[in-house]
Amino acid sequence: MTDPRIRRQTLWLLALLWPLGAAAGVIDAVNSVRRHGCGAAAAHVAPLRENARLIEVARHLSQGTQLQQAQRLADYHALSSFSVHVAKVPP
Numbered sequence: 496m497t498d499p500r501i502r503r504q505t506l507w508l509l510a511l512l513w514p515l516g517a518a519a520g521v522i523d524a525v526n527s528v529r530r531h532g533c534g535a536a537a538a539h540v541a542p543l544r545e546n547a548r549l550i551e552v553a554r555h556l557s558q559g560t561q562l563q564q565a566q567r568l569a570d571y572h573a574l575s576s577f578s579v580h581v582a583k584v585p586p
Contacts (some may be wrong), residue, residue, distance in 0.1 A: 505529075505543065510553070510579055538585055 548571040555565035
């Protein structure tokens with residue numbers, strides 16, 4: 496997974512799915528989508544693995560820390576990163 500676009504899309508998808516369950520459940524769900532592909536062709540990429548530092552970044556983000564600060568606190572070094580804040584979602 497060296498393509499930066501795929502990396503960003505995967506991180507975005509993980510960020511959106513994070514509240515839905517435990518890390519392993521989210522990773523399994525994303526790996527299933529990646530394994531079966533979107534559209535006509537399945538992707539041939541290595542499966543995602545749980546990453547303690549990235550989980551720590553997510554924990555800091557959930558507490559309101561800015562992304563770059565959360566990455567520094569977790570000692571997580573990303574080539575590129577972004578976060579998405581979703582608010583006022585109706586029940």
